[in-house]
Amino acid sequence: MSLDGIYDDGNVFALILQGKIPSTKLYEDEHTYAFLDIQPQSKGHSLVISKWSRARNILEVEDEALAQIMATVKKVANATRKALDPDGIHVAQFNGAPAGQTVFHLHVHIVPRWEGQSRNFVAHAQGDFADPATLQALAEEIRAQF
């Protein structure tokens, strides 16, 4: 049951925080890190994680870490709005594999939404990743708005 378990130090977000795999940074402070999703649900889809909490999901996260994460979610959502002018912003967070969780380091999705486009979260094919140069250009646009 994926709601319960031991934090895996080798999970992909832990490796990003350790600098062992690259990511496209949007924002960083002492406690949190925000970066673009590699398989975006829409243009500008980003993720916010705690740098120190080993919570796998919202059921086990420290209140302090959660508050830090959500403060960064607000900052990133505002910068994303200024940069991309979406019609809506979908903030989402999944707990356990049956709910759609695939990475077991608590994270919050920020997904810009536009009128007439899908508002679903779709499962991507493995290996179907966004073009790194496109993500980098998008990150520069969003970073300029903090």
Ligand code: 5GP
């Ligand atoms: P979950 O389904 O667990 O809520 O979301 C995990 C998210 O992490 C997915 O949207 C997926 O595209 C993203 N993701 C998985 N691996 C990587 C990676 O190596 N780099 C980045 N930037 N995002 C990733």
